[in-house]
Amino acid sequence: xxxxxQSPSNKVTEKGKDVELRCDPISGHTALYWYxxxxxxxxxxxxxxxxxxxxxxxxxxxxxFSAERTGGSVSTLTIQRTQxxxxxxxxxxxxxxxxxxxxIYFGEGSWLTVV
Amino acid sequence: xxxxxxPPSMDCAEGRAANLPCNHSTISGNEYVYWYRxxxxxxxQYIIHGLKNNETNEMASLIITEDRKSSTLILPHATLRDxxxxxxxxxxxxxxxxxxxxFGQGTILTVHP
Numbered sequence: 001x002x003x004x005x006q007s008p009s010n011k012v013t014e015k016g017k018d019v020e021l022r023c024d025p026i027s028g029h030t031a032l033y034w035y036x037x038x039x040x041x042x043x044x045x046x047x048x049x050x051x052x053x054x055x056x057x058x059x060x061x062x063x064x065f066s067a068e069r070t071g072g073s074v075s076t077l078t079i080q081r082t083q084x085x086x087x088x089x090x091x092x093x094x095x096x097x098x099x100x101x102x103x104i105y106f107g108e109g110s111w112l113t114v115v
Numbered sequence: 116x117x118x119x120x121x122p123p124s125m126d127c128a129e130g131r132a133a134n135l136p137c138n139h140s141t142i143s144g145n146e147y148v149y150w151y152r153x154x155x156x157x158x159x160q161y162i163i164h165g166l167k168n169n170e171t172n173e174m175a176s177l178i179i180t181e182d183r184k185s186s187t188l189i190l191p192h193a194t195l196r197d198x199x200x201x202x203x204x205x206x207x208x209x210x211x212x213x214x215x216x217x218f219g220q221g222t223i224l225t226v227h228p
Contacts, residue, residue: 004158033215037156043218056215089156095214101147101166104216106158 004107021077021110025094038088124223133190137203140184152199193226
């Protein structure tokens with residue numbers, strides 16, 4: 001596709017339910033990043049993928065959060081037993097490679113509201 | 116990580132140039148300076164990046180000082196739609212940091228008529 005695509009764009013879920021957020025990176029991009037942004041806050045790094053491997057998971061806030069990537073393309077971020085503090089916009093980004101000089105492009109995000 | 120310092124807010128008149136400063140005094144020789152902007156809570160939009168030479172594209176110009184300790188993003192003719200939060204980021208040089216972007220608080224630029 002032309003850009004990073006995320007779905008759903010909006011999700012309202014009940015506390016305690018599991019949710020899955022999907023990211024389709026730009027075709028050919030091997031590096032993929034997940035961030036989240038709570039209301040009025042800055043962007044917080046969650047996890048990085050290079051191909052299907054996740055060498056940096058340091059930003060995942062708890063073991064309720066997990067992510068996978070298959071075929072070097074689509075990635076899914078899963079939040080189990082959602083809590084109200086998980087409410088945020090979850091942003092996915094991708095780049096061609098891990099290099100310092102390439103450009104990282106962001107999707108429009110998935111807005112998650114836990115009620 | 117090299118850190119950046121930006122003014123929390125700036126104003127600019129429509130049609131005038133907006134000059135957004137950024138200090139990054141601890142930048143390493145192989146680290147790039149990136150600029151992104153975010154309108155409301157949309158995904159951050161890439162603007163420009165550079166290593167040590169000045170850069171220009173259709174959106175903006177990036178001026179990096181010779182010692183690389185600071186830079187300025189220039190929007191040559193600001194419009195109301197340029198109102199956004201602008202982030203200056205020094206990108207990790209890879210290795211165990213994997214080149215991720217670390218966002219600070221940015222500068223809220225308000226363009227007024």
